[in-house]
Each structure stands twice: as C-alpha cells, then as structure tokens.
Amino acid sequence: MAKNKLNKNWIHDHINDPYVKLAQKEGYRARAAFKLKEIDEEEKLIKPGQVIVDLGCTPGSWGQYARRKLAGKEGGGINGTLIGLDMLPMEPIADFHFIQGDFREPEVIQQLENLVQGQKVDLVLSDMAPNLSGIHDSDAARMEHLIDLAIEFSQAHLKPGGALLVKCFKDMGFNDIVLKFRAEFKTVVQKKPKASRDKSSEIFLLGRGLKNPTDGMASAQPLESDGWHP
Numbered sequence: 001m002a003k004n005k006l007n008k009n010w011i012h013d014h015i016n017d018p019y020v021k022l023a024q025k026e027g028y029r030a031r032a033a034f035k036l037k038e039i040d041e042e043e044k045l046i047k048p049g050q051v052i053v054d055l056g057c058t059p060g061s062w063g064q065y066a067r068r069k070l071a072g073k074e075g076g077g078i079n080g081t082l083i084g085l086d087m088l089p090m091e092p093i094a095d096f097h098f099i100q101g102d103f104r105e106p107e108v109i110q111q112l113e114n115l116v117q118g119q120k121v122d123l124v125l126s127d128m129a130p131n132l133s134g135i136h137d138s139d140a141a142r143m144e145h146l147i148d149l150a151i152e153f154s155q156a157h158l159k160p161g162g163a164l165l166v167k168c169f170k171d172m173g174f175n176d177i178v179l180k181f182r183a184e185f186k187t188v189v190q191k192k193p194k195a196s197r198d199k200s201s202e203i204f205l206l207g208r209g210l211k212n213p214t215d216g217m218a219s220a221q222p223l224e225s226d227g228w229h230p
C-alpha cells in the first residue's frame with residue numbers, strides 16, 4: 001500500500017479510536033494508559049505504598065495512571081515512589097522522578113539505581129520498543145535485548161514477590177522471551193488488553209515472583225547502535 005494511503009488510514013483509525021477519545025476525556029497523554037489500566041484491574045498490580053519503575057515512560061500515560069492509583073485525596077501527594085526513564089524528554093508529572101536516557105547504557109542504569117536508593121521495587125513496567133528498522137532479525141534482537149535488560153534489572157531490584165510487565169511482539173522472538181520469563185518468574189501470564197489493537201502483534205508478558213533474585217546488575221552491555229541515538 002502507498003505510504004500516503006497508509007498515513008490516511010492511520011489518521012482515520014486514530015481519530016475514530018474510542019481509546020483516543022477516552023484518553024482525551026480522562027486527561028491521559030496517550031491511549032496506552034488503558035492497556036495498563038485493564039491489566040492492572042485484572043491482575044491487581046498497583047497498590048498504595050509501592051515502588052514502581054516505568055521503563056520507556058514517555059509521553060507519560062502509564063505514569064499518570066500509576067500516579068492516580070498511588071494518590072491519596074485530591075490535591076495530596078502520593079503514597080509510594082514512581083520512577084520513570086525514557087530516551088525522549090517527558091512533560092513533568094507531579095511526584096514522578098524522571099530520568100532521560102537510554103536504558104541500554106550502563107551509566108543510565110546506574111542513574112536509575114541511584115534513584116532507587118536501595119529500595120526494593122514492587123513493580124517494573126516496560127513499554128519500550130526499539131525504533132524498527134524493518135530488518136526482522138535485527139529488530140527482534142533489539143527487542144529481546146531491551147527485555148533482557150528489564151529482566152536483569154528486575155532480578156536485581158524487585159522484591160521477591162514483585163512483578164515485571166513488559167511489552168513484546170508475537171513476531172519478535174516472543175517464544176524465547178516467554179522461556180526466559182518462565183526461567184525467572186514463578187508465574188507468567190500473557191495479556192492482550194482491549195486497547196491493544198487487534199491488528200498489532202503487541203502482547204504483554206507479566207511475570208510475578210522471582211525464582212532467583214540477585215543483588216545487583218553485573219553485565220548490562222549495550223547492543224550495537226540501532227539508530228535511536230546518533
């Protein structure tokens with residue numbers, strides 16, 4: 001299909017998307033908020049008092065949703081800690097500690113660890129996806145690398161009963177990723193929330209309860225540059 005036609009179809013779908021309308025109505029920065037909301041409502045992930053790390057958090061709709069769940073009465077602060085990271089800038093969210101940087105870079109992970117300050121984390125969220133090159137094997141390897149790093153971070157920082165929720169794509173190394181989740185977590189479930197478009201191979205994996213928690217991240221090595229960064 002020609003590029004112009006594809007763009008027109010995307011704009012048509014976007015304007016008529018009920019979740020886009022709902023996001024505008026409820027003050028969310030992106031329709032993605034409703035993916036996390038549905039998974040959270042089914043799985044009871046987010047509770048007051050928790051420490052939550054949101055990887056790939058820009059523009060911030062998951063952060064907004066999590067903040068609302070941790071907030072007390074109208075106008076008050078939050079009961080809990082929210083830390084997010086993205087290579088792109090993000091408009092501030094109250095009580096949300098934001099780091100701008102690439103999660104594949106060890107010094108960025110170090111900044112994140114400094115913010116966590118030795119607290120054990122209840123929930124790690126990752127909605128990260130690499131900038132797609134169109135070369136399937138290389139895109140799948142980048143996706144897997146991001147997820148490997150999220151698993152490694154979780155092993156080091158999650159509470160034993162904590163959870164990791166990551167975005168995956170069914171056509172990008174998904175079976176391998178499921179095996180890695182099963183090796184690391186006591187329970188693993190796949191989630192396809194309604195707000196995740198049917199025609200997208202996007203799917204979320206939720207792992208709960210670390211089998212072998214470790215004390216720190218030993219080997220965060222960057223993959224070759226993938227064009228996200230100059």
Ligand SMILES: C[S@@+](CC[C@H](N)C(=O)[O-])C[C@H]1O[C@@H](n2cnc3c(N)ncnc32)[C@H](O)[C@@H]1O
Pocket residue numbers: 029030032033055056057058059060061062063085086087088101102103104127128129130131146
């Ligand atoms: C789908 S968006 C996240 C949307 C977000 N969950 C929300 O609700 O607003 C994916 C984000 O992952 C970020 N990302 C991708 N690779 C990354 C990396 N290596 N390090 C940090 N952020 C990354 C992108 O910059 C992008 O903002």
